[in-house]
Amino acid sequence: MATAHARGAARVMLSPAVVLLLLWMIVPLGMTIWFSFQRYGLLSGMPPEWTGLTNYRYFLTDPAFFTSIKNTLTLVGGVLAITVVGGILLALLLDQPFWGQGVVRVLVIAPFFVMPTVSALVWKNMFMNPVNGLFAWVAKLFGAQPFDFLAQAPMFSIILIVAWQWLPFATLILLTALQSLDSEQLEAAEMDGAGWLSRFGHIMLPHLTRAITVVILIQTIFLLSTFAEILVTTNGGPGTATTNLTYLVYAQSLLQFDVGGGAAGGIVAVILANIVAIFLMRMIGKNLEA
Incomplete structure (x- = not known):
């Protein structure tokens, strides 16, 4: 009886926060759904007019929509490949004892705390600038022609910038998982004559499988909405070369x-992101149950 009373009191105390959170999410979503069925232009001077599914038909048949889907998948896949592989390598490196290990760990994690807009501007102006950037200076130092990354390889540049931001997150998760591995297993395998590659492939990598799945799940959800890095570097161009789904919605609404x-x-x-999230949640659920 006392337990039921305590649960009821806890629900009453939590209800204001839950209601506020629901309103915080439902009200903007409801307004977005309502406007999606309206013909409403900011500069038309006309009141909104009900058009049914017309907006959806125009958006889904726009050639830029399929380009944005392809760019979104390319961006997510490229960043995941770099961060997962790079995260594993950095985790293996940071797991080894060496002088200044604490300082190196702080430096590796630091990019995750830099605002996406700031990091994109730094990469654009200090590294990838074809005239005054660091990469251009290195190319001139070796007598080569500077490469204009954002003009000649825009999607690769965006992937590199975003991967630099998310690599510390992957490294931190994978390093934590690696340090939870029982060292006695590695010592026993080494005593049995297993080389480093064998220990990594048969002991370390299987142990990191769940951590890798978590990294993929969390990063994918956030990478689907990448926007700031594209806005401040390429503005979705050249043409639509770096226009992902999020930037396409921004261009449709505000440009x-x-x-x-x-x-x-x-x-x-939102629908596509939820489909991906549900698929990944089921995948990670099966992984954790295994």
Whole structure:
């Protein structure tokens, strides 16, 4: 009886926060759904007009939509490949005892705390600038022609910038998982004559499988909404070379002033993101049960 009373009191005390959180999410989502069925242009001077599924039809048949889906998948896949492989290598390195290990760990994790806009601007102006950037200076030092990354390889540049930001996160998760591995297993395998590659492939990597799955899940959810790095470096260009789904919704809403079309694109993006999240949650659930 006392337990039931305590649970009831806890629910009453939590209810204001839960209601506020639901309103915080439901109200903007409801307004977005409502505007997605309206013809509403910011510069038209006309009141919103009900158009049904017209905005969705225009958005889904726009050639830029399929390009944005391809760019989104390329961006997510490229960043995941770099961060997972790089995270494993850095985790293996940081797990070894060496002088200044604490300082190196702080330096490795530091990029994760830099704002995406700031890091993108630093990469754009200090590293990838074809005239005054660090990469251009190195190319000139060896007598080579500087490479304009953002103009000639825009998607690769975006992937590199975003991967630099997320690599510390992957490294931290994988390093924590690696340090939880029982050292006696590695010592026993070494005494049995197993080389480093054998120990890594048969003991370390299987032990890191769950951590890798968690990294992929969390990063994918956030990478699907990458926006700031694209805005401050390429503005989705050249053309639509770096326009992902999030940037396409922004361009539809705030560059073309089409609130209805942008809202429809936002709902499409939410639906696709939830499909990916559900798929990944099921995948990680099966992994954790194994």
